[in-house]
Amino acid sequence: MEILLLCLFAFLAGFTDAIAGGGGLIQTPAALVLLPQYPLATVLGTLKIPSFSGTSIATAQYVRRVPVNWLLIGLMAIIAFIAAFAGSTLLTKVNNSFMKPLLLIMLIIVAIYTFTNRRFGDHTEKDHSFRQQIIYSVLISLVIGFYDGFIGPGAGSFLILSFIGLLGFDFLKASTHAKFVNLATNLGSITFFTLSGKIIFSIALPMAACNALGGWLGARLAILRGNAFIRIFFLIVVCATIIRFAYDVWFKS
Template structure:
């Protein structure tokens, strides 16, 4: 593989880690770049290789959040186990079938997310705790299954979906949602990595240098998100969702 390909992938991975640390969706940066630069590589191998830098960047971002944001460890532990299992199954399915049928559905979902977030100015600004513990756990399990499977099967945008789920479904503010989303995202990435390692789908020559760059981007992004707070994260979230929307629209209508 040409060295400049790896350099371009590393640059994309840095920005992916930076964006992902703030609101998720870093895969929407590095995945298209990898697909363009590695056109002759199986999609499952590309997705599998990108899980290594994704896990690395998410780990560094999560470490920064853990220093300043309180976590509900009982809830997170349950979500992590469920999300890990769902991602493992989703990645297994990716090695067997095509996933193009998901893009039109995601286009509609992302359109609704963008409109709702833009219209509701206080969305994710204040934390609401009006769920009973039982209802919160049930919703958390459903969210972990759906998003975990999606991450294993397709991947890009998972961090944003997790942030959205913690805000819209579980009532977190954006800062706590971003922090908790990182912990669940670690579990989904690890579930996929386990499957892809077993299947021999990871290209380590690409994955390892990208992992270092993604980690650096995640470290910087998380520190910026913690410093700037909810308002900044909300704006960044909107930008990433709109970018995701345009990307899927291109894939659907090209």
């Protein structure tokens, strides 16, 4: 029964993550409730497998229809992999709860700005030099890559936000490029957790299949419906992240 519920949540997580990020908000709390007998690092390590699976399928859908800056993504993926590996290493040594109040404030600001600025997420050409674009890309990869390895939930949404706000991408293009970076962060964490023996493959693999199915469906829907649909979904995910972090800050501290 537990594995069926985990697979259901994995499907929903893949669907949501493919559109606007934030799939971890669905499957992480579910896994923590349904798998209380396992250490936190083991549960989080196991969940990286379905996350990677769903993101892979979603990325394949996006890349067929949306132009990709391969040079930029290649650089970002390498840096994000290393940063996520470092974040996951730190997760096994210290508690990450001290960052959640700051993230809660940031997310509230993001939600208000996205809701009030109707043009946010439209394509906005940024007059960046090649050097500036590389600097922004490195910063995005370092910060969010480390965040994904250390905390996790909402990393895909933060990537989309960064591509829009710093590089001027629209929602669809931002979602596409975010998927590639998210693949690298998941792979970085998977590498660490596999080497540490913290992945339960008998749970991870069925969840991965369901997450992949959700990712395929979510990506196809996002591509068909376009920027307006992704913007609405993005707002929903950000608000859900706010609720999650608010609960952690006020009721679990």
